[in-house]
Amino acid sequence: RTLLLVDDEDNILSSLRRLLRREGYTILTANGGKAGLEVLAAHPVDVIVSDQRMPGMTGVEFLRKAKDMYPDSVRMVLSGYTDLQSVTDAINEGAIYKFLTKPWDDAMLRANIEEAFRRKALSDENQRLGSELQHANQELERMNERLKCVLADQDRRLRMDEAALSLTQEALAVMPVPLLGIDPGGMIALANRAAEGLFAECIPLIGLDANEILPAEFTPLLDASRGCVEITCGDRRFRVEAHPLGEKNSSRGTLLSFTCRTDAS
CATH class of the missing domain: 3.40.50.2300 (Response regulator)
Structure with missing residues (x-):
């Protein structure tokens, strides 16, 4: 003093x-x-x-x-x-x-x-105190700017994910190979146009119990979520493969793909 x-x-x-x-x-x-x-x-x-x-x-x-x-x-x-x-x-x-x-x-x-x-x-x-408050406000502004950048990046990634999901859904819908997605409870959660054409008498397929729609040969595939069988639908024979969905320890259901056997008599 x-x-x-x-x-x-x-x-x-x-x-x-x-x-x-x-x-x-x-x-x-x-x-x-x-x-x-x-x-x-x-x-x-x-x-x-x-x-x-x-x-x-x-x-x-x-x-x-x-x-x-x-x-x-x-x-x-x-x-x-x-x-x-x-x-x-x-x-x-x-x-x-x-x-x-x-x-x-x-x-x-x-x-x-x-x-x-x-x-x-x-x-x-x-x-x-005024200087500390000014410093705190400046730091808050910097944090807000960083947060804006993070949110903008997340929004960009979200839009990219949405675009990718939409493109994937469209691609699955127009694929010539019939595809059925079965959730862990046995309900059909995905059916592309080719699959609906294959089971035209049951459309719409989504929401139906797979065991009620699919032949008995599919039961082992649905239980194991893997493997393959051959079935005849109309005048065509298909090789049906089961592919498990989700992580190794967290099943999200099964994807069934139908490949037409052109070599079958």
């Missing part, structure tokens, strides 16, 4: 140093406005207490310039001379926090300076 005392009278500076030496402040002094600006250029200062009537530069003029250098410092005038208009203007401009008069009351002066440091500490804490 750094305090700058500015007064052109050395005895005043000495008296103030003695009064405040036990308060735990780092105390800097200057014997005029110009010297005060030089101190400010070399040291960060939290609270400034300045005399008003000084040669070369008044206290109000000095504190206006000090505000430009350290806008977050708390600035006060301690003076026996009162130029009411200039002090009022400086207070309205924010250059001065308080105007204190000489001769001063020791206890009141210590209390005012301590209050100024508390005000500075509160300002610093608000700035720190």
Whole structure:
């Protein structure tokens, strides 16, 4: 907690140093406005207490310039001379926090300076919290941008999957090889056009029990979800193969493919 005392009278500076030496402040002094600006250029200062009537530069003029250098410092005038208009203007401009008069009351002066440091500490804490909030908001914006990219990628993949599924469904529908998909419960869940032509008397096939539609020769295929049999439908003979669907440990049913045996008599 750094305090700058500015007064052109050395005895005043000495008296103030003695009064405040036990308060735990780092105390800097200057014997005029110009010297005060030089101190400010070399040291960060939290609270400034300045005399008003000084040669070369008044206290109000000095504190206006000090505000430009350290806008977050708390600035006060301690003076026996009162130029009411200039002090009022400086207070309205924010250059001065308080105007204190000489001769001063020791206890009141210590209390005012301590209050100024508390005000500075509160300002610093608000700035720190504001900076943390700004950082958090920036990080949130970056996360939102990353999330948008992830969602856009997922949406793109979903559209690709939907397009692939639609294309697969169309391809299965127009394949000349009859195909039947049987779910784990034995219900027909897929039947392409060739399969519907093969079992035209039972269409629509989807939703029917496969055991009721298919000949008894199919039972071993449905039970094992693999293998093959040969059957005759009308005047054509087919080789029927069973293909298990799903992962190795999670059956999703069976796909039956019907291949016409052109070499059968």
